[in-house]
Amino acid sequence: xxxxxxxxxxxxxxHENDYVDELISWVAIPSISANPAHREDVRRCCERLVERMRxxxxxxxxxxxxxxxxxxxxxxxxxGKPAVLLYGHYDVQPADPEELWHxxxxxxxxRDGNIYxxxxxxxxxxxxxxxxxxxxxxxxxxxLPVNVKVVVEGEEEIGSPNFEKALATYEDRFxxxxxxxxxxxxxxxxxPSLTTSIRGLVHWEIAVxxxxxxxxxxxxxxxxxxxxxxxxxxxxxxxxxxxxxxVPGFYDGVDDLxxxxxxxxxxxxxxxxxxxxxxxxxxxxxxxxxxxLERQWFRPTLECNGIWxxxxxxxxxxxxxxxxxxxxxxxLVGRQEPGRVKEALTQFVQCIAPPGVRVEIHTGGDTRxxxxxxxxxxxxxxxxxMEAGFGKPPVFIGTGGTIGPVSSFDRILxxxxxxxxxxxxxxxxxxxxxKFTLSQFFGGIKTMCALYDELAR
Amino acid sequence: xxxxxxxxxxxxxxHENDYVDELISWVAIPSISANPAHREDVRRCCERLVERMRxxxxxxxxxxxxxxxxxxxxxxxxxGKPAVLLYGHYDVQPADPEELWHxxxxxxxxRDGNIYxxxxxxxxxxxxxxxxxxxxxxxxxxxLPVNVKVVVEGEEEIGSPNFEKALATYEDRFxxxxxxxxxxxxxxxxxPSLTTSIRGLVHWEIAVxxxxxxxxxxxxxxxxxxxxxxxxxxxxxxxxxxxxxxVPGFYDGVDDLxxxxxxxxxxxxxxxxxxxxxxxxxxxxxxxxxxxLERQWFRPTLECNGIWxxxxxxxxxxxxxxxxxxxxxxxLVGRQEPGRVKEALTQFVQCIAPPGVRVEIHTGGDTRxxxxxxxxxxxxxxxxxMEAGFGKPPVFIGTGGTIGPVSSFDRILxxxxxxxxxxxxxxxxxxxxxKFTLSQFFGGIKTMCALYDELAR
Numbered sequence: 001x002x003x004x005x006x007x008x009x010x011x012x013x014x015h016e017n018d019y020v021d022e023l024i025s026w027v028a029i030p031s032i033s034a035n036p037a038h039r040e041d042v043r044r045c046c047e048r049l050v051e052r053m054r055x056x057x058x059x060x061x062x063x064x065x066x067x068x069x070x071x072x073x074x075x076x077x078x079x080g081k082p083a084v085l086l087y088g089h090y091d092v093q094p095a096d097p098e099e100l101w102h103x104x105x106x107x108x109x110x111r112d113g114n115i116y117x118x119x120x121x122x123x124x125x126x127x128x129x130x131x132x133x134x135x136x137x138x139x140x141x142x143x144l145p146v147n148v149k150v151v152v153e154g155e156e157e158i159g160s161p162n163f164e165k166a167l168a169t170y171e172d173r174f175x176x177x178x179x180x181x182x183x184x185x186x187x188x189x190x191x192p193s194l195t196t197s198i199r200g201l202v203h204w205e206i207a208v209x210x211x212x213x214x215x216x217x218x219x220x221x222x223x224x225x226x227x228x229x230x231x232x233x234x235x236x237x238x239x240x241x242x243x244x245x246x247v248p249g250f251y252d253g254v255d256d257l258x259x260x261x262x263x264x265x266x267x268x269x270x271x272x273x274x275x276x277x278x279x280x281x282x283x284x285x286x287x288x289x290x291x292x293l294e295r296q297w298f299r300p301t302l303e304c305n306g307i308w309x310x311x312x313x314x315x316x317x318x319x320x321x322x323x324x325x326x327x328x329x330x331x332l333v334g335r336q337e338p339g340r341v342k343e344a345l346t347q348f349v350q351c352i353a354p355p356g357v358r359v360e361i362h363t364g365g366d367t368r369x370x371x372x373x374x375x376x377x378x379x380x381x382x383x384x385x386m387e388a389g390f391g392k393p394p395v396f397i398g399t400g401g402t403i404g405p406v407s408s409f410d411r412i413l414x415x416x417x418x419x420x421x422x423x424x425x426x427x428x429x430x431x432x433x434x435k436f437t438l439s440q441f442f443g444g445i446k447t448m449c450a451l452y453d454e455l456a457r
Numbered sequence: 458x459x460x461x462x463x464x465x466x467x468x469x470x471x472h473e474n475d476y477v478d479e480l481i482s483w484v485a486i487p488s489i490s491a492n493p494a495h496r497e498d499v500r501r502c503c504e505r506l507v508e509r510m511r512x513x514x515x516x517x518x519x520x521x522x523x524x525x526x527x528x529x530x531x532x533x534x535x536x537g538k539p540a541v542l543l544y545g546h547y548d549v550q551p552a553d554p555e556e557l558w559h560x561x562x563x564x565x566x567x568r569d570g571n572i573y574x575x576x577x578x579x580x581x582x583x584x585x586x587x588x589x590x591x592x593x594x595x596x597x598x599x600x601l602p603v604n605v606k607v608v609v610e611g612e613e614e615i616g617s618p619n620f621e622k623a624l625a626t627y628e629d630r631f632x633x634x635x636x637x638x639x640x641x642x643x644x645x646x647x648x649p650s651l652t653t654s655i656r657g658l659v660h661w662e663i664a665v666x667x668x669x670x671x672x673x674x675x676x677x678x679x680x681x682x683x684x685x686x687x688x689x690x691x692x693x694x695x696x697x698x699x700x701x702x703x704v705p706g707f708y709d710g711v712d713d714l715x716x717x718x719x720x721x722x723x724x725x726x727x728x729x730x731x732x733x734x735x736x737x738x739x740x741x742x743x744x745x746x747x748x749x750l751e752r753q754w755f756r757p758t759l760e761c762n763g764i765w766x767x768x769x770x771x772x773x774x775x776x777x778x779x780x781x782x783x784x785x786x787x788x789l790v791g792r793q794e795p796g797r798v799k800e801a802l803t804q805f806v807q808c809i810a811p812p813g814v815r816v817e818i819h820t821g822g823d824t825r826x827x828x829x830x831x832x833x834x835x836x837x838x839x840x841x842x843m844e845a846g847f848g849k850p851p852v853f854i855g856t857g858g859t860i861g862p863v864s865s866f867d868r869i870l871x872x873x874x875x876x877x878x879x880x881x882x883x884x885x886x887x888x889x890x891x892k893f894t895l896s897q898f899f900g901g902i903k904t905m906c907a908l909y910d911e912l913a914r
Contacts, residue, residue, distance in 0.1 A: 199675060212736065216887075222788075223741055223742065224743070225738070226742070228692070228762075228763070229693075232761070234689075235685070279677070280669025280670070282815060284813065285812070286681070301679045303686075305685075305775055305777075306685070306778070307781065308766075308769045310761065312764075317762060320760055320762075321762070321763070326685075327767070355742070356738055402675055
């Protein structure tokens with residue numbers, strides 16, 4: 001069993017109160033990227049991080065972008081050793097509705113082994129794990145076993161709109177052998193986990209146009225095709241009775257899980273009935289004959305995110321509307337090509353569109369899925385580090401979500417990636433009463449201490 | 458050929474300018490029932506009508522209701538002759554957008570043989586036809602050949618919410634042998650027409666509920682049934698590929714047209730291509746294998762009037778929404794029972810609702826279709842009157858719309874009804890630049906003069 005260097009462990013144990021105090025001070029800066037009123041808080045948070053990295057001993061700077069700046073710091077004094085790019089974000093989600101918080105969102109509070117506050121786990125606390133681990137190495141040994149480049153973004157919560165351009169602008173800063181991302185969760189508190197796949201994302205907006213204006217449903221009912229009806233017929237044909245997407249070519253690049261991966265999924269506790277109760281649905285949905293975790297992590301999805309058309313107010317208005325709209329998105333897996341998926345659905349929708357209406361489709365989004373081979377030595381190193389930090393080897397899991405920068409590292413920099421996060425599924429990220437469980441926080445710091453050693457092997 | 462009594466005709470011809478002046482003065486009162494700011498105008502308009510009826514020689518009064526008052530007048534001095542209830546409405550639609558009017562909506566203006574203004578044809582001008590015809594009879598002959606009861610409503614444009622209660626409250630005033638409604642249009646300017654069927658109307662609102670809150674489409678996509686998708690699948694199953702409603706029992710009480718009626722429809726000019734162009738659709742829709750006019754007038758319809766759920770703003774929001782809604786309504790024909798139709802669709806929707814969601818359905822509306830037998834002597838009398846007024850026997854047509862009071866007269870009073878209106882299809886009722894073509898107006902007055910004589914036979 002891999003264990004953490006005992007000097008490093010002692011150092012970390014001795015500084016737990018400091019880590020908590022520091023996280024409280026970071027949370028106190030409401031760096032909400034979605035709200036322009038907080039632009040100065042966002043910048044202040046970035047500057048605070050840069051200052052802190054300098055204090056630890058990194059060469060650090062604020063990197064300006066077309067949006068919020070990046071906090072950047074590097075320590076490159078391990079010649080012949082790999083350069084590891086550490087990614088996280090310092091911006092946070094809005095805290096509303098604030099009245100649902102049990103303690104003020106920006107005055108972090110420790111209760112019952114957790115620290116509550118906006119950004120505690122997503123992602124300030126997980127960024128702090130790395131700075132704490134780097135500091136431990138430098139204080140205890142005077143050096144790091146690998147070269148590190150720390151990149152902390154300020155626009156992750158709004159979709160990283162300026163990140164790819166920054167990758168190009170600061171190409172030299174991002175040059176590395178490996179990326180480590182700490183912005184994910186483990187499967188359960190007693191189940192350390194490494195995420196080896198992230199889904200991609202594409203978008204469509206469909207407009208179904210009928211008559212040039214809303215029509216009286218009495219005088220014209222029976223004479224024209226209703227655009228809402230046409231849109232419903234289109235959406236209904238996007239999946240077959242088994243819940244499988246019916247668009248030809250949609251599954252190109254999607255592989256079935258191999259028996260070992262399926263066995264691993266079966267080994268993870270999953271109570272369908274309890275999950276349905278938690279979500280408030282009478283039964284779970286999705287593709288028939290696929291396990292829930294397979295559907296959540298390893299299968300592509302097609303979801304209607306919004307629909308509207310005609311009269312939506314109180315009472316009734318007997319019209320045949322002129323137009324109906326839907327927003328649709330797909331999560332991608334494996335080797336699915338975003339461009340080809342977008343085109344496949346666009347063509348299919350035009351093909352099945354009923355007569356009597358005109359269909360317009362606009363597409364957006366171009367985020368590829370990312371899959372990390374668990375055979376990669378860096379993933380093996382991360383697994384050993386997690387065992388050192390949490391006393392138990394990790395399981396390998398996927399995530400159904402999409403992390404834009406991960407896709408950018410993969411596509412633009414071509415970097416192998418390790419997704420090593422320690423949040424818990426009940427941390428309520430993006431919701432009131434977000435928390436970071438302290439045992440996960442402290443175990444995460446030790447994991448990162450071990451990670452740098454393991455990556456140096 | 459039926460012709461109008463020459464004394465009456467001369468009287469009407471001599472007073473054409475007076476009729477136009479009087480209509481201008483009525484239009485000048487903006488009796489918009491939908492806008493509470495015009496409540497006093499509505500009442501003023503009602504009082505003006507009552508005053509005018511008294512001036513003609515009717516016993517007239519304002520009848521209070523729970524909403525806007527009715528203008529009521531009667532002349533019951535023809536013992537042994539039928540009592541004819543004449544129905545119209547003095548309230549009008551709002552005039553917005555006013556900037557699209559070529560002359561001010563409430564300052565009626567004569568141009569090129571038409572009088573333009575809000576309410577000119579819907580329905581003030583058509584109410585005036587009756588008062589003018591009654592006045593002609595009384596001035597020329599000193600009496601009417603039948604008893605008349607004139608009821609002019611002030612809430613037709615907002616769905617006659619208080620009319621049925623008023624029918625009960627003023628039961629004696631409404632007691633009659635026959636109802637004559639002048640609030641419809643002819644098929645075309647050179648085609649006098651009598652409407653012998655009006656469609657009924659029922660409503661549903663469907664809510665499809667999934668998870669208790671909106672879910673992240675990444676973390677939960679593939680795990681739950683999307684309520685929008687479920688709603689689309691429900692709507693798509695409401696009709697078959699031929700455009701026929703697929704709800705069992707929906708067509709109970711719907712008869713196919715007999716060969717003579719079909720021949721009559723074929724004889725009416727209808728240019729499908731031109732109609733599609735006018736409506737702005739690439740092709741007409743509706744039930745396959747049914748003629749357009751049959752679909753518009755004599756077949757029931759099922760239309761989605763509105764749909765909404767999930768994110769409808771700019772850009773994208775990758776959620777699985779908690780709930781999706783649709784407003785649906787059906788136009789009914791023949792002997793379709795509103796209550797049974799509502800129940801049939803409700804049961805069908807619950808039956809086809811996919812697993813993983815909960816479906817709630819609320820119903821509203823209870824307006825039965827009305828069909829007048831053209832064999833009824835009153836309809837034959839109206840046909841002769843129209844021939845007298847327009848020099849050509851009328852064709853028999855239907856209307857796809859619904860007139861609540863007509864259904865009330867049918868169901869509550871059990872009265873035979875004659876729908877005799879003289880508007881033109883291009884009168885732009887409810888829209889800017891509403892007009893009444895003067896030749897239709899004057900022909901209508903003569904038609905009503907003849908109608909009373911014909912009904913007395």
